[in-house]
Amino acid sequence: MTEPALRVEDLRTHFHARQGIVKAVEDVSFSVAPGKILGLVGESGSGKSVTGFSIIGLVDPPGRVVAGRILLGGRNLLGLAPEEMRRIRGNRIAMIFQDPMMTLNPVLRIDTQMIEAVQAHADVGRATARERARNALARVGIASPDERLLAYPHQFSGGMRQRVAIAIALLNKPELIIADEPTTALDVTIQGQILFEMQKLARESGTALIWITHDLSVIAGLADEISVMYAGRIVEQGSVDQVLDAPLHPYTQGLIASVPSRNRRGEPLQQIPGMTPSLLDPAPGCAFRERCARADSTCADDPPMSSPVAGRQVRCFHPLTA
Amino acid sequence: MAAFIIRRLLQSVLVLGFMSLLVFVGVYAIGNPVDILISPQADQADMARAIAALGLDQPLWQQYLIFLKQALSGDLGRSFAYSIPAIQLILERIPATLELALTATGIAVLLGIPLGLWAGLAPDSWPGKLIMTGSILGFSLPTFWVGLMLIMLFAVELGWLPSGGRGPTTELFGIPVSFLSWEGIRHLILPAVNLALFKLALIIRLARAGTREALLQDYVKFARAKGLSEARVVCVHVAKNIMIPIVTVIGLEFGSVIAFAVVTESIFAWPGMGKLLIDSINVLDRPVIVAYLMVIVSLFILINLAVDIIYSLLDPRVRIGEAKT
Numbered sequence: 265m266t267e268p269a270l271r272v273e274d275l276r277t278h279f280h281a282r283q284g285i286v287k288a289v290e291d292v293s294f295s296v297a298p299g300k301i302l303g304l305v306g307e308s309g310s311g312k313s314v315t316g317f318s319i320i321g322l323v324d325p326p327g328r329v330v331a332g333r334i335l336l337g338g339r340n341l342l343g344l345a346p347e348e349m350r351r352i353r354g355n356r357i358a359m360i361f362q363d364p365m366m367t368l369n370p371v372l373r374i375d376t377q378m379i380e381a382v383q384a385h386a387d388v389g390r391a392t393a394r395e396r397a398r399n400a401l402a403r404v405g406i407a408s409p410d411e412r413l414l415a416y417p418h419q420f421s422g423g424m425r426q427r428v429a430i431a432i433a434l435l436n437k438p439e440l441i442i443a444d445e446p447t448t449a450l451d452v453t454i455q456g457q458i459l460f461e462m463q464k465l466a467r468e469s470g471t472a473l474i475w476i477t478h479d480l481s482v483i484a485g486l487a488d489e490i491s492v493m494y495a496g497r498i499v500e501q502g503s504v505d506q507v508l509d510a511p512l513h514p515y516t517q518g519l520i521a522s523v524p525s526r527n528r529r530g531e532p533l534q535q536i537p538g539m540t541p542s543l544l545d546p547a548p549g550c551a552f553r554e555r556c557a558r559a560d561s562t563c564a565d566d567p568p569m570s571s572p573v574a575g576r577q578v579r580c581f582h583p584l585t586a
Numbered sequence: 587m588a589a590f591i592i593r594r595l596l597q598s599v600l601v602l603g604f605m606s607l608l609v610f611v612g613v614y615a616i617g618n619p620v621d622i623l624i625s626p627q628a629d630q631a632d633m634a635r636a637i638a639a640l641g642l643d644q645p646l647w648q649q650y651l652i653f654l655k656q657a658l659s660g661d662l663g664r665s666f667a668y669s670i671p672a673i674q675l676i677l678e679r680i681p682a683t684l685e686l687a688l689t690a691t692g693i694a695v696l697l698g699i700p701l702g703l704w705a706g707l708a709p710d711s712w713p714g715k716l717i718m719t720g721s722i723l724g725f726s727l728p729t730f731w732v733g734l735m736l737i738m739l740f741a742v743e744l745g746w747l748p749s750g751g752r753g754p755t756t757e758l759f760g761i762p763v764s765f766l767s768w769e770g771i772r773h774l775i776l777p778a779v780n781l782a783l784f785k786l787a788l789i790i791r792l793a794r795a796g797t798r799e800a801l802l803q804d805y806v807k808f809a810r811a812k813g814l815s816e817a818r819v820v821c822v823h824v825a826k827n828i829m830i831p832i833v834t835v836i837g838l839e840f841g842s843v844i845a846f847a848v849v850t851e852s853i854f855a856w857p858g859m860g861k862l863l864i865d866s867i868n869v870l871d872r873p874v875i876v877a878y879l880m881v882i883v884s885l886f887i888l889i890n891l892a893v894d895i896i897y898s899l900l901d902p903r904v905r906i907g908e909a910k911t
Contacts, residue, residue: 322810354813361811366804371826371901380822381812416902432812 267338268295269439269472270319270357275332277311277318284545288314288327290496296440296472296489301463303487303504304476305519309540311496312476316442319474320359321349337439355385358433362445364426368417374401375413378432385436400431404461423454430458434465440472447482459486480523484508492516495541495551498569502576512578512585514556550580558582591891598887602880606657609879610650618642619666619870640666653876662880663873667866672877676859680881681761682752683851683858687843689765689778694785695836702793703820703828709798717790724787733780733853740776748773750855777854781847785839792835796828803827830901837893841886 277289289311296302306312317323319334321341334341336356341349353359361367369377378397379390386393394413401409404427417425426446433441443462447455463486466473475487483490483504490507492500492515500513511517521534538555550567553559562581569579624636637643641652653663662673705717741749753773755762764770800806801824809823848860855861859878866874 320811322807350813350815352813353811359808359811361804361808363804367808369805369809369823369827370903371830372822373902380814380818384813384815384818418903429808 268335269298269337270474271295271333271335272315272319273333273335275315275318275334276330277314277323277327278330279327281326281544286543287496287546288543289318292332292493292496292498294489294491294498294501296474298439298472299467299470300489301466301473301475301487303483303490304474304493305478305480305483305490306493307478307540309543310493311543312478312493313444315493316359316444316474316476319440319442320353320357322353322359351385354381354438355436356438357440357442358436358438360426360429360433360441360443360446363449364422364429364446365449367429368425370417372416373413374415374417374428378413378428378435381432381435396435397431400435401428403434403465404428404431405457406431423450423458426450426454426458430462430465434469437469438471440474441466442474442476444476445478448477448479455482462486480508480519492519495546496543497551497579498577499552499579500577502573506573506576510584512572512576512583513552513580514558514582514584515552517584518555558584591895594891594894598884598891601887602883605883606654606876606880607650609876610653611646613872613875614646614649616867617870619872657880662877665866665871665874667869667871667874672871672873673881675862675874676877676881679857679859679862681763682856683844683847683860685763685765686774686777686781686847686850686856686858687840689774690781690843691785691836691840693778693782694789694839698786698789699793699825699832702790703797703825705790706794706797706801707820709794718794721787721790724783724790727783729780729784729849730853732783733777733850736776736780737853747776749776750853752857777850777856780854781843781850785836785843788835788839789832792832793828796831797824800824800827826900830897833896833900834893837889837896841882841889844885845882 272295273293275289275292276287279286279288292311292315294302294304304312304315314323314327317327318329319341321344323329329342332342336352341352344352368374375394375397378400379393382388382393382396383390388396397413398409401412406412406424406427412420417428420428426449429446446462447458450458459482462473462475465471475483477483487504490500490502490504491498492507492513494515500507500511500516502512507516508520511520515536518534518536522536524533536555541551541554548566549564550556550559553563556563560582565581567579567581569577570583571577572583572585620633620637620640620642624633628636634643641649644652656663660673661671664670665672665675668675701717705714708714709718737749740747751773752764753769754767755764755770764774806819806823809819814823844859846860847856847858848864850856851858851860852864859881862874863878865871866878
């Protein structure tokens with residue numbers, strides 16, 4: 265097996281709020297191989313975005329990574345000096361954000377925003393940087409890139425802006441791209457195009473990709489591996505086909521059942537009863553037990569990660585093994 | 587762009603016309619200048635002669651039409667008190683006021699933006715809190731009192747700076763200015779600081795609020811995710827965004843700095859337009875008051891035009907006359 269591009273071990277990110285500690289990310293471990301796509305799935309507030317920002321070192325205060333290791337090519341990113349971390353951001357790890365209308369600075373031209381990203385990491389002149397920016401725009405399918413470099417963000421549509429953001433992420437040929445729901449704000453046809461291109465780019469360049477989303481249908485066609493997060497923890501991990509075809513965790517099953525499907529046309533959609541629990545000083549035990557049909561008294565303890573089926577992991581006392 | 591400027595200038599002519607009517611009627615209502623100008627011993631015949639000489643015997647609408655006709659040829663009337671053209675009187679005083687206003691605005695901008703950025707970046711640090719507390723003082727202390735305190739401290743107690751007047755001036759392109767000689771600068775410091783204080787507080791608060799807001803935006807986070815240095819994030823990505831409201835306010839405030847330098851000019855005996863206005867109101871020197879207000883209105887119009895142009899340079903989304911692609 266090849267060395268993973270990124271390995272996260274026992275990551276914990278907590279927010280020290282006035283009311284107490286919010287454990288947004290608890291004990292999260294996963295790894296991504298070069299050229300592979302990991303889908304990080306969960307509801308709003310499950311800690312998936314915070315996991316992404318923890319990796320790139322941009323958790324907003326009062327949040328802080330309190331424990332764990334984040335190994336990029338074998339080197340632990342936690343504990344790096346701010347300047348060392350800055351040199352990695354945008355260079356070896358890039359990030360794409362959810363809302364393309366907000367990620368580009370409205371008062372700076374596209375060329376300014378791209379050239380500065382090149383020059384932050386490579387000691388090259390403006391002409392070279394501009395050439396790289398132009399090529400990156402062309403690569404993400406933007407027509408007449410030379411002209412578009414001179415435009416301002418408001419002259420682009422949402423889908424085009426997300427392409428620009430992707431082009432910026434690709435500029436320095438990163439080993440890892442973290443995509444935080446980058447297609448949520450786009451309409452379906454644009455979403456399809458972007459998914460296709462991202463998949464192609466990851467495969468071609470050997471870039472590892474972490475795709476954070478709440479949308480299982482996106483993951484189904486895109487990712488190789490999937491990690492399902494619930495209340496700050498990963499509850500199930502495995503290959504996309506296995507997890508989506510035969511989920512082991514009751515939560516994963518609930519998520520899959522709540523996606524509208526052609527196969528169940530006309531039947532009422534399932535929903536998971538109850539609400540996601542508060543992450544503020546959570547009680548011990550399985551966080552899903554209040555909403556779980558299979559829960560019993562054993563679930564009052566913290567379930568450990570177990571591997572009832574080879575190559576898969578689940579955090580449940582009563583996995584849905586056949 | 588050219589079409590925009592021409593359209594704006596045409597609108598400005600309308601505004602000027604309307605203002606002139608308003609000002610003329612307003613000043614007419616204040617009182618009869620002849621009562622003050624003429625000596626108390628004068629008899630009825632002298633009075634009638636004086637009134638006729640000043641053209642005050644005609645009905646108001648006729649006086650206004652005469653004024654308008656002369657104004658169009660650049661003549662805003664002759665000062666009752668000094669017997670020289672009012673516009674000349676004002677133009678003589680403009681350099682002093684402009685220099686004071688520009689210096690004050692310069693101080694406010696050059697100090698206010700960095701301090702506001704700092705306070706916005708580190709709102710919980712003690713310098714951040716100190717800056718904000720200081721800005722509250724700048725807001726709430728009355729200008730005249732601060733002016734008096736400045737004189738007390740720096741002129742009377744410490745004796746470092748002169749207490750008033752403009753001091754010697756140097757000619758620059760035929761315009762008398764203070765800032766070219768050390769003695770002139772010494773005279774300029776106190777009034778300029780006094781006039782700048784309120785604007786400084788305003789700009790600090792604007793810059794701080796803008797910074798706090800910009801820092802929460804995704805584009806700042808994205809700029810950090812690109813691995814840009816903190817200096818680049820703050821000085822380019824944040825600063826350029828907060829400049830938009832600041833330029834607007836600086837423009838508006840620059841007009842009011844000129845128009846309301848009256849208090850500071852009176853305290854520091856600064857020979858500017860503001861002091862001239864107060865003196866003219868005291869003797870009901872109508873042509874000077876009218877001419878002064880017309881000059882101020884023109885200045886406001888020009889400043890606002892400049893602000894609109896700068897604004898469009900800063901914010902591509904409001905760029906004037908540019909076709910949207």
